[in-house]
Amino acid sequence: MSKFDQITYLGEIQRKSIHIVSMLIPIIYFFIDTKTALLILFPMTIITILIDISLYYSETVRNIAYPILGGMLRPHERERTSLVLNGASWVMIAACITIAVFPKPLAIIGYSIVILSDIAAALIGRKYGTIPFMDKSLQGSAAFFVVALIVSAIWTWIFEFSLLFYGISVFGSLIATVAEASTTRLKLDDNLAVPISYAGITWLLSILCSISLY
Numbered sequence: 001m002s003k004f005d006q007i008t009y010l011g012e013i014q015r016k017s018i019h020i021v022s023m024l025i026p027i028i029y030f031f032i033d034t035k036t037a038l039l040i041l042f043p044m045t046i047i048t049i050l051i052d053i054s055l056y057y058s059e060t061v062r063n064i065a066y067p068i069l070g071g072m073l074r075p076h077e078r079e080r081t082s083l084v085l086n087g088a089s090w091v092m093i094a095a096c097i098t099i100a101v102f103p104k105p106l107a108i109i110g111y112s113i114v115i116l117s118d119i120a121a122a123l124i125g126r127k128y129g130t131i132p133f134m135d136k137s138l139q140g141s142a143a144f145f146v147v148a149l150i151v152s153a154i155w156t157w158i159f160e161f162s163l164l165f166y167g168i169s170v171f172g173s174l175i176a177t178v179a180e181a182s183t184t185r186l187k188l189d190d191n192l193a194v195p196i197s198y199a200g201i202t203w204l205l206s207i208l209c210s211i212s213l214y
Contacts, residue, residue: 016119019087023115025095026108030158037099045092049085056083090191091115097192102199103213109155109169109202110195113176116151117144118190121180135184141177148173148198165211172202 029037054061085093094114098107125140133141152169176198183190206213 013123016122019091019115019119022091022095023112026111026115029099029104029108029111034099034104038096041092041096041099045089045096048089048092052085052089053083055086085189087189087191090189094189094192094195098195098199102203105155105159105161105213106199106203106206107195109152110172110176110198112151112155113148113173113198114191114194117147117173117176118180118194120144120147134178134181136181141181144180145173145177148176162211164209165206168202168205168209168211171205172198175201 025041051061091114095111098110101107102110121136121140121144124143125137129137129139131138149170152166152173156166156169176194179188179193179197180190183193186193203213
């Protein structure tokens with residue numbers, strides 16, 4: 001268990017219950033264009049980063065925020081020995097990057113995976129994780145991968161993509177699972193590593209297989 005996981009199980013559940021609200025991002029993005037999505041997300045991302053900066057520099061802000069959010073913050077988010085972005089900021093940054101860089105379907109699928117698979121990995125891994133796997137547990141990573149397969153299947157059906165694309169998406173999900181399990185040693189936030197690794201490898205293989213994503 002890495003230091004990044006050292007909050008109570010109840011705190012983990014509370015954290016993920018807020019995390020799941022982020023699924024509104026790929027759902028809404030499905031119905032709007034990329035420019036509109038970024039015009040909405042960019043200011044929200046700036047606000048979340050400014051909140052983190054305020055938490056670092058202002059004791060008053062910490063005194064207000066910590067009694068409300070303290071149980072959901074990981075130790076490295078609370079220590080404030082240096083300026084650290086919390087999970088919410090990384091979620092927003094990841095959304096902006098994936099939407100700006102990758103084809104719309106891959107941004108939507110990758111972002112859905114990081115939200116839903118991360119929830120499954122955290123809750124299953126914390127409750128049942130006994131076998132180490134890289135920086136996480138085998139049980140948690142297995143839960144991550146299974147949910148990623150389900151998410152990929154649902155979006156593949158919605159976008160009316162081929163079975164070949166789903167096969168590529170399965171491989172992308174595997175890469176994302178490994179990325180999520182190795183974020184501590186790589187010093188990366190999983191909210192950023194997962195959608196980028198998924199979308200990057202899936203996009204590359206889709207190009208090689210002449211699959212249109214637009």
